[in-house]
Amino acid sequence: MxxxxxxxxxxxxxxxxxxxxxxxxxxxxxxxxxxxxxxxxxxxxxxKNIAPFDMVVGAKGSPLQLVLSSVLHVDAPTGNIKLKEAEFIENHPFVKTAIPVSYGDSYKGFRILGTESEYLSLYNAKLADGELFKTSFEVVVGSNVAERLQLKIGDSFIGTHGLIDSGDDAHDEHPYVVTGIIEQTGTVVDQLLITTLESIWESHNHEDEDHHDEEQDESHDHDEEHHDDHDHDHESDEYHHDDETSEHSDEHEHDEEREITSLLVKFKNPLGMVQLPRFINENTNTQAALPGYEIQRLTNLxxxxxxxxxxxxxxxxxxxxxxxxxxxxxxxxxxxxxxxxxxxxxxxxxxxxxxxxxxxxxxxxxxxxxxxxxxxxxxxxxxxxxxxxxxxxxxxxxxxxxxxxxxxxxxxxxxxxxxxxxxxxxxxxxxxxxxxx
Known part of the structure; x- marks a missing residue:
């Protein structure tokens, strides 16, 4: 001592x-x-964040950027892909689960993610309060978002275009309503506002639809001015039939043109990871990135x-x-x-x-x-x-x-x-x- x-x-x-x-x-x-x-x-x-998914399919560009933006939500997207192209991959025999995601809007700096409820299931996310979204513009809120922005069940907010809180280009015509608060998961879910895919599509297609409707109304008025009074009823019926056909065609064309940001894929077996990404990269207009591989490259850096x-x-x-x-x-x-x-x-x-x-x-x-x-x-x-x-x-x-x-x-x-x-x-x-x- x-x-x-x-x-x-x-x-x-x-x-x-x-x-x-x-x-x-x-x-x-x-x-x-x-x-x-x-x-x-x-x-x-x-x-932990990339574990639920084996592959990400998105627009051509940097595969690391695709993974960072679509899985970790820390980068800008590489672009959009056609929903029809994604459906082809969803139905592939190697694919166990394919979840489409679409984003591009935010609220006070937090991303609004359009997807399916299964996205939450893969992260084992549970609701602390409220219920899941069921219709367009209903949203469930990650725990960190709810805490930071003091959001509660029944609150509404207006999303803005872009992933940065610029305050410009707000979608005033489509307010989101909070229906659920998610328990803390320790994953990216805690930082997201999650809604349906339809919410993203409708908020971005609204202005285009309004413009299209105005053109249809102008065309309808112009045609009516040149109809004969004698043939008015007959021609009006024909126009009504043509209008319905046009609307049906436009709706089908609209579905064909729908886009998503990316598709998050889980394979049924390891064979899918070997064959499907190469096939997608070589034979389609999209690109496939493997989150595990890209994150390993990042951690090696x-x-x-x-x-x-x-x-x-x-x-x-x-x-x-x-x-x-x-x-x-x-x-x-x-x-x-x-x-x-x-x-x-x-x-x-x-x-x-x-x-x-x-x-x-x-x-x-x-x-x-x-x-x-x-x-x-x-x-x-x-x-x-x-x-x-x-x-x-x-x-x-x-x-x-x-x-x-x-x-x-x-x-x-x-x-x-x-x-x-x-x-x-x-x-x-x-x-x-x-x-x-």
Whole structure:
């Protein structure tokens, strides 16, 4: 106990040396623990969000952009595809589930997603209150959206065109009504306003329909002015029949022209993942992207950055070990007389060596704890940012196996530095040292 107390007193007697060693060690540990936790948790979040789907089919462009926009909802879409093309993929024998999604509108920065109720089922999303959408312009709200915007059952709002809250080009003629609030899932669902596909189509086709109706009315009036009074009834009946035929044709044409943003696919077996994406990319006007593959590419890019930062942290750790070595070496040389006196009071060489070791271990342990806390504060700060921007929540976890292994590496480096600094203890001549005093 006295040795530990002496080690503590020796350590705090040189505050500047102590602060330098601790700061270097803290910086190294905080970098390593922060980067490890961030990469692990973000990787887990990404995998959790892409797990329900094996393939995304959308407009030609960047496959990574297609996955980010359609599955993770953090990018702009590559474009739209025809609903008819999507129906062909839905009916393919390799396909187990195919869910169309359509988006492009938002409310106060949160995306309005048109899809089917099965989309929620694949994320195991359950309602905390209310009921699912049944008709157009009914919407269920993700937990983060409801909390941020204070939306409740029965509230209504106007969506705006675009994925950024610009406040322009609002669809005033079609207000959305909140029918349900979704329990927190820890997935992208928490950040979405989810409605029917028909809601998206109707909100964007409304202006086109109004323009088309005006043209039909003008054509109808123009034709009536040129009818003879004698043939008025007969021609009117013919026009009415032609008008009905035209409306039926327009409706069929309208269905043919309906578009979605993308199709989210789950395969029946691994064979579909091997054959169907290549077939789609080579033989259709659409593109197929595999979320697992694209996210792996993305995390590999992150991995290069993680390795770089860990390399920097290791370099700082070596500088920290050098600082501890110099500090202990300087302490031993300055306190030769004190160490000689301790020998005369009955302390053995091993006990004096233990004293120096205790000081080094104290430095390593305190530096690791402070660095670990600093790294977790960084995780908390990033979590707050991601919670607001993307709805991702990072957990503040205890030390994991990798971090404990890193602590072991720190102890080994510290022990080596302490041993090198303590060589002079074995050569300490007590009589000569005291006589020189």
């Amino acid at each position: 006295k040795i530990i107390y002496l080690a503590y007193k020796n350590m705090v007697s040189k505050p500047l040396n102590l602060m330098l060693s601790l700061m270097l060690l803290m910086l190294s540990v905080s970098l390593v623990t922060f980067v490890l936790q961030l990469s692990q948790q973000l990787g887990g979040q990404l995998n 992150f991995g290069s950055g993680v390795k770089t930062i860990n390399g920097i942290a290791l370099a700082i750790l070596l500088v920290s070990a050098l600082s501890i070595f110099i500090s202990l070496l300087k302490t031993i040389r300055e306190r030769k007389k004190e160490l000689a006196l301790l020998r005369t009071y009955g302390l053995s060489t091993n006990q004096i060596l233990l004293l120096v070791f205790s000081e080094g271990i104290f430095l390593a342990l305190i530096g690791f704890i402070l660095g670990w806390v600093l790294g977790r504060l960084g995780i908390w700060g990033v979590s707050q940012y991601l919670q607001v921007s993307n709805g991702y929540h990072l957990q503040i976890l205890g030390p994991d196996l990798t971090e404990l292994l890193f602590l072991g590496i720190i102890f080994v480096i510290t022990i080596i530095a302490t041993l090198l600094a303590s060589i002079s203890i074995f050569k300490l001549n007590v009589a000569k040292t005291l006589s020189d005093a």
